[in-house]
Amino acid sequence: MKNKKLSLVSIILLFSFFVSLAQGPRGPRGPRGGIDKGPEKTGIASALNGFQFRSIGPAFMSGRISDIAIDPNNENIWYVAVASGGAWKTENAGTTWQPLTDSQPFFATGCVTIDPNNSASIWLGTGENVGGRHIGVGHGIYHSMDGGKSWKDMGLKKSEHISKIIVHPDNSKVIWVASQGPLWSPGGDRGLYKSTDGGKTWRNTLEINEWTGITELVIDPTNPDILYAASWQKHRNVAALIDGGPGTTLYKSVDGGDTWSKINKGLPRSNMGKIGLAISPMDPTVLYAAIELDRRKGAVYRTSNSGGSWTKMSDTVSGGTGPHYYQELIASPHKFDMIYLMNVRVLVSEDGGKTFYTMTESNKHSDNHSLTFKEDDPNYLLMGTDGGIYESFDNSKNWKYVANLPLTQFYKLAVDDAEPFYNIYGGTQDNNTQGGPSRTFKRNGITNSDWYVVLGGDGHQPATEPGNPDIVYAQSQQGYINRIDMTNGEA
Numbered sequence: 143m144k145n146k147k148l149s150l151v152s153i154i155l156l157f158s159f160f161v162s163l164a165q166g167p168r169g170p171r172g173p174r175g176g177i178d179k180g181p182e183k184t185g186i187a188s189a190l191n192g193f194q195f196r197s198i199g200p201a202f203m204s205g206r207i208s209d210i211a212i213d214p215n216n217e218n219i220w221y222v223a224v225a226s227g228g229a230w231k232t233e234n235a236g237t238t239w240q241p242l243t244d245s246q247p248f249f250a251t252g253c254v255t256i257d258p259n260n261s262a263s264i265w266l267g268t269g270e271n272v273g274g275r276h277i278g279v280g281h282g283i284y285h286s287m288d289g290g291k292s293w294k295d296m297g298l299k300k301s302e303h304i305s306k307i308i309v310h311p312d313n314s315k316v317i318w319v320a321s322q323g324p325l326w327s328p329g330g331d332r333g334l335y336k337s338t339d340g341g342k343t344w345r346n347t348l349e350i351n352e353w354t355g356i357t358e359l360v361i362d363p364t365n366p367d368i369l370y371a372a373s374w375q376k377h378r379n380v381a382a383l384i385d386g387g388p389g390t391t392l393y394k395s396v397d398g399g400d401t402w403s404k405i406n407k408g409l410p411r412s413n414m415g416k417i418g419l420a421i422s423p424m425d426p427t428v429l430y431a432a433i434e435l436d437r438r439k440g441a442v443y444r445t446s447n448s449g450g451s452w453t454k455m456s457d458t459v460s461g462g463t464g465p466h467y468y469q470e471l472i473a474s475p476h477k478f479d480m481i482y483l484m485n486v487r488v489l490v491s492e493d494g495g496k497t498f499y500t501m502t503e504s505n506k507h508s509d510n511h512s513l514t515f516k517e518d519d520p521n522y523l524l525m526g527t528d529g530g531i532y533e534s535f536d537n538s539k540n541w542k543y544v545a546n547l548p549l550t551q552f553y554k555l556a557v558d559d560a561e562p563f564y565n566i567y568g569g570t571q572d573n574n575t576q577g578g579p580s581r582t583f584k585r586n587g588i589t590n591s592d593w594y595v596v597l598g599g600d601g602h603q604p605a606t607e608p609g610n611p612d613i614v615y616a617q618s619q620q621g622y623i624n625r626i627d628m629t630n631g632e633a
Contacts, residue, residue: 204550205549207530208252209511210222213256219261220235224549225252227549239546248268249278251266259309263287266283276571280302282296302325310366316336318334319344321333326379332349333346336400348399353389354389358371370449373417391414406452415434415466420472420481424475441457441459442456468510487508506527523537531543531544554568554569556603559611562581564579565580574601575597597624598618602619
């Protein structure tokens with residue numbers, strides 16, 4: 143029955159399309175009889191206007207978080223950059239949420255920054271800065287002057303993946319943007335961009351080569367003319383990530399980002415990949431660098447003379463999927479020489495990188511990408527993961543899941559031929575394979591309780607067995623495939 147319905151819809155769409163072709167172009171005629179240049183609709187577009195989308199869920203899991211910014215003037219206000227779900231805002235510390243960019247031409251966001259001079263001024267960088275095949279492409283940089291209610295396109299359309307935005311602490315007209323640039327192709331808007339007119343125009347002050355962008359940027363909290371940047375040379379194709387190269391290194395500027403010099407004394411000579419960079423909020427002459435080496439190895443380096451020379455502290459590196467997926471390095475604003483390295487499970491050092499231990503993450507999703515602090519609460523941690531947002535009020539002993547932010551990234555879908563209503567299955571990024579009904583007899587419609595987990599892990603491509611809706615095929619990472627009997631859950 144389901145296949146017959148789909149066939150009928152397909153026939154209607156094709157018929158509408160060919161009828162429109164047979165009739166030829168239509169529209170108001172110009173003075174010489176030509177078609178007036180105006181909005182035109184193809185036959186298929188017209189036919190699709192007869193269909194309306196409806197939300198069927200699920201909303202019982204969240205998704206990958208790129209960045210979180212807390213308003214320093216009101217710590218109940220958070221802005222969240224989602225890897226595959228736009229930008230969101232809460233004004234009550236996560237009790238309720240507002241989507242900010244549903245009407246914008248992008249869904250992948252990588253970083254969000256609150257202007258330190260005006261907390262209603264929000265800068266949003268689109269495109270996530272990791273090296274996976276599953277990440278979305280951004281459409282440049284956007285600016286809001288009303289706390290995210292409306293947005294203005296500020297250019298850098300060919301950046302595709304923006305890593306970091308910093309607004310001058312005393313002059314909102316000055317903005318620096320770290321752009322990693324395209325993942326799958328060379329060129330684009332790649333490098334360190336500076337604006338002195340509030341984003342009207344941009345100048346690339348650190349352009350390295352066609353494959354190298356800027357993956358991290360930090361500013362001296364006591365002198366805004368001093369900035370540090372980490373470059374990253376990489377190229378993705380379908381088969382592999384070509385990670386690292388001669389373009390990868392560390393840079394310093396002492397003139398507000400107008401000119402840059404390499405600061406690589408003491409850094410390793412081998413192939414450097416993604417670099418996490420952090421500056422001590424308590425002593426800005428101290429910086430930390432987590433450096434990927436030869437794709438799977440790595441080390442943490444420290445400088446105590448503003449980048450004049452670097453000392454190797456340990457052989458610590460992010461693991462799991464690979465350093466290219468993590469490597470964000472954050473320095474604690476509450477304790478000197480305490481640093482956090484984002485990883486499958488966060489790695490913590492309290493001695494400047496000499497030794498690390500694994501953060502306590504009981505009852506919490508793995509794969510961490512962002513960490514945000516509150517200025518006056520050393521026990522508070524706000525973490526962005528592959529599974530959404532988590533809060534800790536006791537320095538990671540316990541975690542509270544922000545459960546009302548449905549942002550799951552779905553890879554592919556499948557439907558079965560169950561009667562009277564068919565079921566839908568979706569493979570997700572690190573949030574299982576999920577299944578649920580297309581309709582329900584319940585008066586209040588489809589709810590979260592109607593959805594269920596079919597198989598754990600990264601879901602990828604599900605499939606169903608024609609004529610037997612009790613059998614579902616689901617995948618997980620590393621090439622695993624399972625045949626699941628939905629009557630008893632056996633796989």
